[in-house]
Structure formats: structure tokens, C-alpha cells
Amino acid sequence: MKRTLLLGAHTSAAGGLEKALHRGNQLGIKAVQLFTKNANSWRDRHLQEKEIESFRKEKIQWGIDPVISHVSYLVNPASGDKEIREKSHKAMVAEITRCEALGIQYLIVHPGSHRGDGKDVGIQRITEFFERIWEEMNEISVSIILESMAGQGTSIGSTFEEIARIMYGVHRSIELAFCFDICHIFAAGHEIRNRKAYEEILEEVDKVIGIHRLKVIHLSDSKKECGSTGMKISGRE
Ligand SMILES: [Zn+2]
Structure with a gap:
């Protein structure tokens, strides 16, 4: 199967969501990632009709496709804290609603952190988190993308097995996809600075997750050394 790789960027939505598309166009790219609201706050953001209209118009005008959103960093689907889980659920529903209104195709989510309750419990909570969203929202056209993590602290998603x-x-497995973050993977202990090692990693993604599920690659630089988070991506904690 032939696969196309589009180079894009995360652009700022300062001054209006459509500005992120405009900035993408100025950079000469066709794939844009943005935040539809402040990523470090629980505060919701209600979209105005005019805002939706200009976003959709500019998306067509500049030919930006796909558009990817990244949910708030505070959302934690693996949390055992009831209040955080409720807030995360609400924030996720609101984010999906915004994505649907804006015609955004992909939504990136961090699997979350179990905060000491263990990986199995955390993974169980994450699957329940998504089941509840689908139960309540029924038809969703945006694909939810699970991002690979660096394995710091109690975060889930630093191994491909956990993502899988x-x-x-x-139940609705088909609606989930995968985002490979090279900074996280490097910090988790994978030497990806040469072609062979990189190809091996992609082979492993294919074996464990399925390469067809890989929709986004975050090309981020790493401040941390290779393996500094003390975990191997293929090992279990
Ligand atoms: Zn992320």
C-alpha cells in the first residue's frame, strides 16, 4: 500500500483559530496541528458561529488537509481521581465537539498517568474512558490518536504494547490511531539517530500496533538523553 507523508507544523492560533491555518499556509505546508483552546487550562471554550465559518473557509482556501488538534494537557483518561476523570471526560467531549464543528480530522490525546495504581488499572480506566465517550456521543467523525509517551513517572503509552x-x-478500535513522538521514543531508550535503527522501530510499530494505524509523527527535538526515562519501549514495566 502506498503511503503519503505530509510535512506539517504545529502553528499558533493566537488571534483566532483560522490564524493557525493562515500561518501554516505562510510556511508553505498542508498539514497543521493546533490547540483549539488553551492547552494548560480546564476552562472550556465555546466557538462562535462566525469563527467556525471562517475556519472552514480558510481550510479550503489554503488547502490545509489534514488538520490535527491536540487536547488539553490536563486531560488524564487514566486518573483514579474521580474529579479529574470527570473534568477529563467533559474536556474531551468539548474538544471532540469543537473538532466536529471545525471539520478537524484528527485529535491527539496522551493516554494518561495512573499515578501509582499500576499499568493494568490505568489501561482499564483509559478503555472505559473512550467507551463512555462513544456511548454518549454516538457518531464521531474525528479520529482519536493516542500519542506515544516517554515513560516518565507513571505515564501509560511508553511501550507499543501498552498502546496496542x-x-x-x-469496542470501536477502528476509531483509534497512533502518533509516534520521536522525542518521547528517544527518551524512552530508542536510538533512532540512524536509518537502520529507525527502520527497526517502524517495523516494531507495524508488528505490535499495525503501521496502518500510524497517522501522525511528531518530529520533536529531545532535551533528554536517549534512555534517560529509564524504560525500553518494547519492555513491560
Ligand atoms: Zn502530545
Whole structure:
């Protein structure tokens, strides 16, 4: 199967969401990632009709396709804290609603952090989190993308096995995809600075998750050294 790789960027939505598309166009790219609201706040953001209209118009005008959103960093589907889980659920529903209104195709989510309750419990909570969203929202056209993590602290998703357990542990598995973050993967202990090692990693993605599920690659630089988070991506904690 032939696969196309589009180079894009995360652009700022300062001054209006459509500005992120405009900035993407100025950079000469066709794939844009943005935040539809402040990523470090629980505060919701209600879209105005005019805002939706100009976003959709500019998306067509500049030919930006796909558009990817990244949910708030505070959303934690693996949390055992009831209040955080409720807030995360509400924030996720609101984010999906915005994506649907704006015609955004992909929504990136961090699998979350179990905060000491263990990986199995955390993964169970994450699958329940998504099941509840689908139960309440029914038809959703935006694809939810699970991002690979660096394995710091109690975060889930630093191994491909963990991502696969979430992805294939839900009823509507087909609606979940994968985002490979090279900074996280490098910090988790994978030497990806040469072609051979990189190809090996992609082979492993294919074996464990399925390469067809890989929709986004975050090309981020790493401040941390290779393996500094003390975990191997293929090992279990
Ligand atoms: Zn992320």
C-alpha cells in the first residue's frame, strides 16, 4: 500500500483559530496541528458561529488537509481521581465537539498517568474512558490518536504494547490511531539517530500496533538523553 507523508507544523492560533491555518499556509505546508483552546487550562471554550465559518473557509482556501488538534494537557483518561476523570471526560467531549464543528480530522490525546495504581488499572480506566465517550456521543467523525509517551513517572503509552492494549481493548478500535513522538521514543531508550535503527522501530510499530494505524509523527527535538526515562519501549514495566 502506498503511503503519503505530509510535512506539517504545529502553528499558533493566537488571534483566532483560522490564524493557525493562515500561518501554516505562510510556511508553505498542508498539514497543521493546533490547540483549539488553551492547552494548560480546564476552562472550556465555546466557538462562535462566525469563527467556525471562517475556519472552514480558510481550510479550503489554503488547502490545509489534514488538520490535527491536540487536547488539553490536563486531560488524564487514566486518573483514579474521580474529579479529574470527570473534568477529563467533559474536556474531551468539548474538544471532540469543537473538532466536529471545525471539520478537524484528527485529535491527539496522551493516554494518561495512573499515578501509582499500576499499568493494568490505568489501561482499564483509559478503555472505559473512550467507551463512555462513544456511548454518549454516538457518531464521531474525528479520529482519536493516542500519542506515544516517554515513560516518565507513571505515564501509560511508553511501550507499543501498552498502546496496542488500549487500541485493541475497546469496542470501536477502528476509531483509534497512533502518533509516534520521536522525542518521547528517544527518551524512552530508542536510538533512532540512524536509518537502520529507525527502520527497526517502524517495523516494531507495524508488528505490535499495525503501521496502518500510524497517522501522525511528531518530529520533536529531545532535551533528554536517549534512555534517560529509564524504560525500553518494547519492555513491560
Ligand atoms: Zn502530545
